[in-house]
Amino acid sequence: MDDKKMVNVIIDDKHIQVPAGTTIHTAAKEVGINIPTLCYLNLKDFGCVNKVASCRVCVVEVEGKGNLAPACSTPVFEGMKVCTNSIRVLNSRKTVLELMLSDHPKDCLTCQKSGECELQDLAISFGIREIKYKGKESTYRKDATKSIIRDRDKCIMCRRCETMCNEVQTVGVLSAIDRGFNAVVSTALEMDLKDSVCTFCGQCVAVCPTGALVERDATWDVLAALANPKKTVIVQTAPAVRTALGEEFGYPAGTGVTGKLAAALRKLGFNKVFDTDFAADLTIMEEASELLDRLTRYKAGDKTVKLPLLTSCCPAWVNFFEHNFPDLLDIPSSAKSPMQMFSAVAKNIYTKELGIDRKDLVVVSVMPCLAKKYEADREEFSKDGNYDTDIVITTRELARLIKYANINFHSLEDEDFDKPLGESTGAGVIFGRTGGVIEAALRTAADWYTGESLEKIDYKEVRGLEGVRSADVKVGDLDLKIGIAHGLGEARKLLNEIRAGKSQYHAIEIMACKGGCIGGGGQPYHHGDTEILKKRISVINSEDTSKTLRKSHENPYIKRLYEAYFDKPMSHNAHELLHTRYFEKNKI
Structure with missing residues (x-):
């Protein structure tokens, strides 16, 4: 089909002209119609699009077709008439969601993705207040590394992580295994991530719509260190953190919050607030x-x-x-x-200036990256069992820490990093x-x-x-x-x-x-x-x-x-x- 040819389509009585080959989902978006989905993810700028059409949440009615069609993978054609909000469509979507929830853990209050879970958001938008379907639930062992935790009980087979891992990153760790009720996204031979070729880049976590893939949370490790009077606790923060932290507090993307970042870290109680940019220069x-x-x-x-x-x-x-x-x-x-240069200087040089043993200095790193948790745990970055970087938290984890501490991020006055390592x-x-x-x-x-x-x-x-x-x-x-x-x-x-x-x-x-x-x-x-x-x-x-x-x-x-x-x-x-x-x- 010639993608340059334009076709006329009617979606919910709205007329639109789009290139042939455009999906219903994309065409609907052009006229401001949102069609919910859990599996679809447009990674076109990353080199691919996840359109496995596995979740069936995006189904719509197409005039002349007997079955409901998945909007994310169905191309439009000349004269197509689509209804995205009929009673039949809404009932089908609600039933699909209820079936998903029937085989999903009910620990939303304690799930790390709570508030960021797309399945949770859809359940709320559809007003689902009870699980109609009862039966056997999937149970898999959890896989916890220093960087990533996999809870396959929460996998909805959207396969976004598989697309990211295989097509974008070409790492090839995750793929769909088994069939029917036992189908799940996992590793080859169901090995642990630490035994696979996983790089811990965390891009699978970034696209997972549920809590099936999350970072290993170290926020309470930080709070425990800050509460220990025998420890001197310093923090370094990477350059990318200041570019995005504000988004966690309602600021629009592209808002720099460097001064507020330094102020928030100081209010959390760190003895010194330093900047990884210093080590970038190094x-x-x-x-x-x-x-x-x-x-x-x-x-x-x-x-x-x-x-x-x-x-x-x-x-x-x-x-x-x-x-x-x-x-x-x-x-x-x-x-x-x-990060590791900073920590090496802090543990081997800065401690001498402070007159303390390296074991009494806790280096906390705020990073935009899950692989940094893995990197900090590499044995070559330690001395006599004491690691150069003690704790790594992500930008998201720092936001949680600031909220735990009841710090009003918006009201913070800009502050500078401490010297010399800032x-x-x-x-x-x-x-x-x-x-x-x-x-x-x-x-x-x-x-x-x-x-x-x-x-x-x-x-x-x-x-x-x-x-x-x-x-x-x-x-x-x-x-x-x-x-x-x-x-x-x-x-x-x-x-x-x-x-x-x-x-x-x-x-x-x-x-x-x-x-x-x-x-x-x-x-x-x-x-x-x-x-x-x-x-x-x-x-x-x-x-x-x-x-x-x-x-x-x-x-x-x-x-x-x-x-x-x-x-x-x-x-x-x-x-x-x-x-x-x-x-x-x-x-x-």
Whole structure:
């Protein structure tokens, strides 16, 4: 069918002209008619659409058709007449919902998704007050990791997570198993997520309409630490958190709340409130040095140099290449992520300045990402059993903490982060969006390579929301080819090129989530809406341009840190504390 051909359709007596092939659901939306659904999810900007038509909540009447049609997967045709609100349609939807609820746990009061559950919302909108259908209920064992909890009793077989995991992220952990009453979305051989190739990116959690997939909540761990008088509790917060936290309190997407964020964390009782942007500047000192070192040796004819250099800030991405590309483990930068650099400095240097043992310092990290919970639990980021990062909570969990504490977020006056670990440049801020890490690295690498303080620091050629982007960047006499990918499916394309020896890039930035950290699995739910992601990116860019200093190597506190402890980037001391190594992961 020619998608460019326009057809005339009537939906609830409203006339509309849409391209042939458009679904009834999409066409209805064009005229302001909302058709409820649980399985449908438009991830077109992510590269796919989940339209398995499994929930049957979106059924409508089509004139001339005997059966009700699922609006999400039924294409329109010339002259089609659709009714979305007949008694037959409403009864069918209500019956479907009642059947779903009959095989669904009744723990809504304690479910983590309560208030965010789409099944709950539909039950409320249909006025369902009793479960008419009684019978056997599905029971599965729970699977709890440091990052994600799977409660398959709450799975409604919408298969959104399967689409996200397989088609967008190309990780391939989740799929439908069994048939009939026993059908559920699970892992191969029903193995635990920790034993699978799961990267813990959390994108499955972000699209799940119920409590079947949620993050492991650590809010009460934070409160317990704050209540312990023997502990000094500090907090760091990632750049992407400030772009979305306001959404949890009714602010429109694109509202920056950096000052209120710092104020709220201080009111919660943290001894010091720091900014992960400081550590992002620190990361650039090491990563930009590593890039220049490889480029310089490559230019001099060293055939052993591994290019392209891959950024290493995203733990889901690190997990992805450890599982799937173990032959390329020597290509990524060995620099730790900003979160882990901050925690390493806090536990090994800041504690000395405070005069306390590292075991008496609790480092809490507020992150937009579920994989950060996994990253904090990696054994190499610990010393004598004491982890560098003690607790990780997401943006959503922080919002819950603020609400627990009865803090009026709207009335908070803006406050600053504490120094020295709270001082940052614009380069640290842009780590929160796709293209930001490599742009920050270019700002510093260009100055160091040319020996000048260059005025051109906005590398707009690396910005954008295309899944894979290429940019040609001139740095002195170097013509650099830069690659950027966000989303693990897009990353796989670039890694396959490297493996095949076809990559022309000198450096590649990869982030596991669409949009970068601003679209992380721990952020307020955006349901694949790229307009929300664009607005969050605008917060990042605005904060960057408002900074007096916009290059990581100009951060005065970073300079002092090197003078006092590291001497210079890539030094022995810097490698000991700020760098890591990667491991081949065994697949079951």
